[in-house]
Amino acid sequence: MNIPKSNFSEWYNTIIKEAQLCDLRYGIKGFVVFMPWAVMTMNKMYGMYERSLEVRGHVPALFPALIPESYFMRESDHVKGFVPEVFWVTEAGGNKTEEKYAMRPTSETAMYTMYALWIHGMTDLPLKIYQRCQVWRHETKATKPFIRSREFHWIEAHDCFATREGAMAQVKEDMAMAEEVIHGQYCVPFIFFKRPQWDKFAGAEDTYAADALMPDGRTLQLPSTHMLGQHFSKAFDIKYTDASGKDEYVWQTCYGPAISRIYAAVIATHGDDKGLILPFDLAPLQIVIVPIIKPETKDSVLANCEEIKNFLVKQNLTVKIDDSERTPGFKFNEWEMKGVPIRLELGMRDIESNSVILVRRDNGQKTKVSTLDPKLLIEKIEESANNMRLELKKKADEWFEKKLATAETMDELSKKLETSGFIQVPFCTDQMEGEKCADLVREKAQANMRGSIFESKEKPDSAKPKGKKCIACQKPAAIYLYAARQY
Amino acid sequence: MNIPKSNFSEWYNTIIKEAQLCDLRYGIKGFVVFMPWAVMTMNKMYGMYERSLEVRGHVPALFPALIPESYFMRESDHVKGFVPEVFWVTEAGGNKTEEKYAMRPTSETAMYTMYALWIHGMTDLPLKIYQRCQVWRHETKATKPFIRSREFHWIEAHDCFATREGAMAQVKEDMAMAEEVIHGQYCVPFIFFKRPQWDKFAGAEDTYAADALMPDGRTLQLPSTHMLGQHFSKAFDIKYTDASGKDEYVWQTCYGPAISRIYAAVIATHGDDKGLILPFDLAPLQIVIVPIIKPETKDSVLANCEEIKNFLVKQNLTVKIDDSERTPGFKFNEWEMKGVPIRLELGMRDIESNSVILVRRDNGQKTKVSTLDPKLLIEKIEESANNMRLELKKKADEWFEKKLATAETMDELSKKLETSGFIQVPFCTDQMEGEKCADLVREKAQANMRGSIFESKEKPDSAKPKGKKCIACQKPAAIYLYAARQY
Structure with missing residues (x-):
C-alpha cells in the first residue's frame, strides 16, 4: 500500500483500487462496478442481515424496480424529498411510455400501494416484509465509491402494525438488529441518533439513524429506521378492520440498511497501513x-x-x-x-x-x-477467528469512545471537531424551530447536527441539560444534540 | 384448490393466486410483485445455483442496471436482437440525460466494456464472473406470471477464455450445472438442445438451451448457455497477450439461469390437484x-x-x-x-x-x-425429505420420458403434438437455410423447431437420420431436430 491510514482519503482511494473492490471507469457518472472481492464480502453481509430480519419474523418479497409516477405522487412530503433525485424511464419498446416510470429511489410508494390491497383485518398484521435490491438516486453531492453512488445495494424492510406502540417496538427491534449485525458481526461501532425534525426522512414522523465514524472523524450514516406514523397509510389508504368492526389506518415503519455503504464502514474501521482487515466471517478468502x-x-x-x-x-x-x-x-x-x-x-x-x-x-x-x-x-x-472478531471490535470501540467529546461554545466545538468525531452540545430544540441554529453551526463550525441519543441508558450525559445555553442562539438549552462533520 | 391439474392453465393461474405467489395488480403492464411465499423458494434456488457456480470457480460481481446507449450499440447482432425490447432512461434529477441509458435486458455490453480494461495477459484468464440481478425486457408476447414478465430475476455468468476449447468446455460445464441443480436439486427434467442457427442468442455463434415441459405438453426454455466465439471480444476489444507476446482476442461464453422462470417449472412439474408440491429443500416452510x-x-x-x-x-x-x-x-x-x-x-x-x-x-x-x-x-x-426428492424426481422423469415421440410426416407431427411434448423429426438442416422449413412447421403444425440434442450419448435416436426426408421440404434429411409447442 505505502499509504498511511492517517491520510485517510488517499488511503481509501488507494485500497479501493489496489484490492480491486470497485471500478470507477463505468460510462455513467456516479455509477460504479462492484468488483468480486467486494461483492463476496457484501454477499456475506447480506446473508447475516437477512437472517437477522427473518429470525424476527420478516419475509422477503421482490417489488418492481419501476414505480409509476402516479404512485410516486401520493404522499406529498415524500414527493418533495425524492423527486429531485429520480431517474425516469420514458421510452420502451420503441415508443413513449403511457406514463413516466421512476427507477425506485426507495420503495414506499411501490409497496404501500400493494399493502392497501393485502391488508384487511387484524390477522394480516403485523405485516413485516423486506426486499434485497438496488436503488437509484441522482445525487448532487460528490460521489465516493461505496459511500455515495447513484446506484447502491441495500435491504429495505417495510412493516405495518395495528398500533403506534407496535410500530415503536419495531423501531427498537430495528436498532437491536443493527447492534447485533453491524456492531456484533461486522464489528463496526455506531450511535443511533434521533434525527432533528428538520433532518428526517421524507414522509416520516421521526427518523432514527445509526452514525458510524470514519478514521478522519467524519461521520457516515448507516441504517436508519423511520417511524412513519399514519402519513403513508392515509395517503395510500392502508386500513384494517379492528375488533369492533371499525376501519383504522395502520401504523408503519421502514428500515434501510445500505449494504454497499456499510461495507465502506467495514473497510474504513478495520483496515491498516498494509491494507484491508476483515473479520473472519466476512472475508472472501479466509x-x-x-x-x-x-x-x-x-x-x-x-x-x-x-x-x-x-x-x-x-x-x-x-x-x-x-x-x-x-x-x-x-x-x-x-x-x-x-x-x-x-x-x-x-x-x-x-x-x-x-x-x-x-x-x-x-x-x-x-x-x-x-x-x-x-x-x-x-x-x-x-x-x-474468534479472537480476531473480539479484538477488532474492542479496538474499534475504544477508538470510537475516544472520538466522543463535549462543547458548550461554538469556538470550543470548532476546536474539538479537529480531533474528535461526535461532539455533544447543548441546543435549544430539535423541533423545526431549531433549524436556524443548525444552519449557524454548519456555517460557523462546518458541522451538522446529527440528533439526540435515543433512550440512552448508559450515557447519563444524554440527559437533559440544566442551566446550559444553546450553542447557537444562546437561549436556554432544552436538549443535548450531537454535532459532527459528515460524508 | 378444486381445479384439476389436467386443466393446466386454470390450475396455474389459481395456484398463483391461492398460494399468494405473485400479485398481478401492479400498475405497470407486464410487471408483477413476487410475493413472500414465492421469494422464499426463489432465494433457496438462488443459493443452490450460486454455490454451484462458485464451486466451479465463478466469482460474483455487481454491474450497473443502466447501460449507456453507446455501449449497447457496439455489437450489431446484439443491437438488432435487443433494442426493440429496451426500457430507456432519458431524464434524471429534473433534466434530460446526456445520453440515453438502457435498463439492462442482459449485461453483455456493460460487462464486456469493463472486461476489456481488466484482461491483459494469460494470468487474467479464465475470467469467470456471475451476477445475481434482475433484467427488463419490453416483451410483446403475452406475459404470464414467472413464465414471462417484463422484469425478471436471474443469474448471468459471463466467462472469457484463451482458446475456443476453453470456451466449449465451459458450455459443457454450464450444462453440467443445470443437470446438478435444476434436475438434481429442483427435480425438474429437461433436454439441452443446440438451437438451430435461426434461433440463437443475438450475438452468439451457437446457443444451447435447456427446455422443460409443462403439464400441457408445451415447452418452457430454462437456462441457455451461449458460445459467443470472438464476436463480442472483437466488438469490445477484449484481448490478452499470449505466451509469444502476441495480442489475441478472448473466447467467450455466457449463461443465464432465470430463477423466476425456473420457479414456474418447479410449480408446474411437481404440483397436484390439491396445490403446490415442493422438494423439501425448496420449501419456505418445511x-x-x-x-x-x-x-x-x-x-x-x-x-x-x-x-x-x-x-x-x-x-x-x-x-x-x-x-x-x-x-x-x-x-x-x-x-x-x-x-x-x-x-x-x-x-x-x-x-x-x-x-x-x-x-x-x-x-x-x-x-x-x-x-x-x-x-x-x-x-x-x-x-x-430424501425419499420425497428421489420420488418427485423419478415421477417427473417418467412423465417426461413418456412425452418424447417421433414423427416423419407433418400430419404425424401434428397428431403426436396433441399428446406428446418433444417430437423428433428428420430435418434438412439446422443452418440458416433451414429457417423456411421451420416456418412451414410453425404454420402447419403450430410447433417450433427447438434444435438437436447436443452430444447425446444415451439417446441413439439423435444420431444422423439415414434415408429419411425433411419433414417440411422433403429433401434428404441431414439431422434430427425436435419440434414442440412453446410458451
Missing part, C-alpha cells in the same frame, strides 16, 4: 497457504499444502494455496493488502517438524501449530 | 405442526407441540405450529395447497402413546413416529 519452496522441495511442500487445504475445505473454510511464481514476501504483502485473515506458511523445515506457521492478519501474531492432529489446527483457526 | 385439540386438552397439546417445534428448529428445520382457530381439516387443506412437505399431527391420544403422526405432502403417506427418542423423529423427517 485462509491463504503460502508454500516456502526451494526447487528441490517443491513437489513435497505443495503436496503437503494440498493435504492441509483439502482438510480445511471440508470444514467449510475458504482456502487458497498461492503457488504462483512470485516470492513469499510479495505474496505476504499481496494477501495482507487483500485482508485475508489467516496465512499459513509451510516449508520443508515445518514439514519435518510436523508443524505449520499460522499468522494473524490483524496483529501479525505468528504461532507454530502442530499438524500431527489436524483437529488442533482447526481449533487454533477457530480460536484465532 | 414442517407444519397441526395440534388436534379439544378445549380441555388445549394447553397440554400446545405445550407438546412447542417442545417438538423447539427441538426441530434447533436442527435448522423451518417449523410452524398452526394454532389458529380453524378446524384441523381446514388447516390440512391450506398447508397442502401451500406445498408444505411434512405435516405433523399431534393430539392427546398421540401424546399418551408417545407418538406423532407424520404425513408426507407428495403421496399422503401417514406414519406413526415415536417421540420417546427425538432422534428417531429427525431420522424419519430426513428419510422422508
Whole structure:
C-alpha cells in the first residue's frame, strides 16, 4: 500500500483500487462496478442481515424496480424529498411510455400501494416484509465509491402494525438488529441518533439513524429506521378492520440498511497501513497457504499444502494455496493488502517438524501449530477467528469512545471537531424551530447536527441539560444534540 | 384448490393466486410483485445455483442496471436482437440525460466494456464472473406470471477464455450445472438442445438451451448457455497477450439461469390437484405442526407441540405450529395447497402413546413416529425429505420420458403434438437455410423447431437420420431436430 491510514482519503482511494473492490471507469457518472472481492464480502453481509430480519419474523418479497409516477405522487412530503433525485424511464419498446416510470429511489410508494390491497383485518398484521435490491438516486453531492453512488445495494424492510406502540417496538427491534449485525458481526461501532425534525426522512414522523465514524472523524450514516406514523397509510389508504368492526389506518415503519455503504464502514474501521482487515466471517478468502519452496522441495511442500487445504475445505473454510511464481514476501504483502485473515506458511523445515506457521492478519501474531492432529489446527483457526472478531471490535470501540467529546461554545466545538468525531452540545430544540441554529453551526463550525441519543441508558450525559445555553442562539438549552462533520 | 391439474392453465393461474405467489395488480403492464411465499423458494434456488457456480470457480460481481446507449450499440447482432425490447432512461434529477441509458435486458455490453480494461495477459484468464440481478425486457408476447414478465430475476455468468476449447468446455460445464441443480436439486427434467442457427442468442455463434415441459405438453426454455466465439471480444476489444507476446482476442461464453422462470417449472412439474408440491429443500416452510385439540386438552397439546417445534428448529428445520382457530381439516387443506412437505399431527391420544403422526405432502403417506427418542423423529423427517426428492424426481422423469415421440410426416407431427411434448423429426438442416422449413412447421403444425440434442450419448435416436426426408421440404434429411409447442 505505502499509504498511511492517517491520510485517510488517499488511503481509501488507494485500497479501493489496489484490492480491486470497485471500478470507477463505468460510462455513467456516479455509477460504479462492484468488483468480486467486494461483492463476496457484501454477499456475506447480506446473508447475516437477512437472517437477522427473518429470525424476527420478516419475509422477503421482490417489488418492481419501476414505480409509476402516479404512485410516486401520493404522499406529498415524500414527493418533495425524492423527486429531485429520480431517474425516469420514458421510452420502451420503441415508443413513449403511457406514463413516466421512476427507477425506485426507495420503495414506499411501490409497496404501500400493494399493502392497501393485502391488508384487511387484524390477522394480516403485523405485516413485516423486506426486499434485497438496488436503488437509484441522482445525487448532487460528490460521489465516493461505496459511500455515495447513484446506484447502491441495500435491504429495505417495510412493516405495518395495528398500533403506534407496535410500530415503536419495531423501531427498537430495528436498532437491536443493527447492534447485533453491524456492531456484533461486522464489528463496526455506531450511535443511533434521533434525527432533528428538520433532518428526517421524507414522509416520516421521526427518523432514527445509526452514525458510524470514519478514521478522519467524519461521520457516515448507516441504517436508519423511520417511524412513519399514519402519513403513508392515509395517503395510500392502508386500513384494517379492528375488533369492533371499525376501519383504522395502520401504523408503519421502514428500515434501510445500505449494504454497499456499510461495507465502506467495514473497510474504513478495520483496515491498516498494509491494507484491508476483515473479520473472519466476512472475508472472501479466509485462509491463504503460502508454500516456502526451494526447487528441490517443491513437489513435497505443495503436496503437503494440498493435504492441509483439502482438510480445511471440508470444514467449510475458504482456502487458497498461492503457488504462483512470485516470492513469499510479495505474496505476504499481496494477501495482507487483500485482508485475508489467516496465512499459513509451510516449508520443508515445518514439514519435518510436523508443524505449520499460522499468522494473524490483524496483529501479525505468528504461532507454530502442530499438524500431527489436524483437529488442533482447526481449533487454533477457530480460536484465532474468534479472537480476531473480539479484538477488532474492542479496538474499534475504544477508538470510537475516544472520538466522543463535549462543547458548550461554538469556538470550543470548532476546536474539538479537529480531533474528535461526535461532539455533544447543548441546543435549544430539535423541533423545526431549531433549524436556524443548525444552519449557524454548519456555517460557523462546518458541522451538522446529527440528533439526540435515543433512550440512552448508559450515557447519563444524554440527559437533559440544566442551566446550559444553546450553542447557537444562546437561549436556554432544552436538549443535548450531537454535532459532527459528515460524508 | 378444486381445479384439476389436467386443466393446466386454470390450475396455474389459481395456484398463483391461492398460494399468494405473485400479485398481478401492479400498475405497470407486464410487471408483477413476487410475493413472500414465492421469494422464499426463489432465494433457496438462488443459493443452490450460486454455490454451484462458485464451486466451479465463478466469482460474483455487481454491474450497473443502466447501460449507456453507446455501449449497447457496439455489437450489431446484439443491437438488432435487443433494442426493440429496451426500457430507456432519458431524464434524471429534473433534466434530460446526456445520453440515453438502457435498463439492462442482459449485461453483455456493460460487462464486456469493463472486461476489456481488466484482461491483459494469460494470468487474467479464465475470467469467470456471475451476477445475481434482475433484467427488463419490453416483451410483446403475452406475459404470464414467472413464465414471462417484463422484469425478471436471474443469474448471468459471463466467462472469457484463451482458446475456443476453453470456451466449449465451459458450455459443457454450464450444462453440467443445470443437470446438478435444476434436475438434481429442483427435480425438474429437461433436454439441452443446440438451437438451430435461426434461433440463437443475438450475438452468439451457437446457443444451447435447456427446455422443460409443462403439464400441457408445451415447452418452457430454462437456462441457455451461449458460445459467443470472438464476436463480442472483437466488438469490445477484449484481448490478452499470449505466451509469444502476441495480442489475441478472448473466447467467450455466457449463461443465464432465470430463477423466476425456473420457479414456474418447479410449480408446474411437481404440483397436484390439491396445490403446490415442493422438494423439501425448496420449501419456505418445511414442517407444519397441526395440534388436534379439544378445549380441555388445549394447553397440554400446545405445550407438546412447542417442545417438538423447539427441538426441530434447533436442527435448522423451518417449523410452524398452526394454532389458529380453524378446524384441523381446514388447516390440512391450506398447508397442502401451500406445498408444505411434512405435516405433523399431534393430539392427546398421540401424546399418551408417545407418538406423532407424520404425513408426507407428495403421496399422503401417514406414519406413526415415536417421540420417546427425538432422534428417531429427525431420522424419519430426513428419510422422508430424501425419499420425497428421489420420488418427485423419478415421477417427473417418467412423465417426461413418456412425452418424447417421433414423427416423419407433418400430419404425424401434428397428431403426436396433441399428446406428446418433444417430437423428433428428420430435418434438412439446422443452418440458416433451414429457417423456411421451420416456418412451414410453425404454420402447419403450430410447433417450433427447438434444435438437436447436443452430444447425446444415451439417446441413439439423435444420431444422423439415414434415408429419411425433411419433414417440411422433403429433401434428404441431414439431422434430427425436435419440434414442440412453446410458451
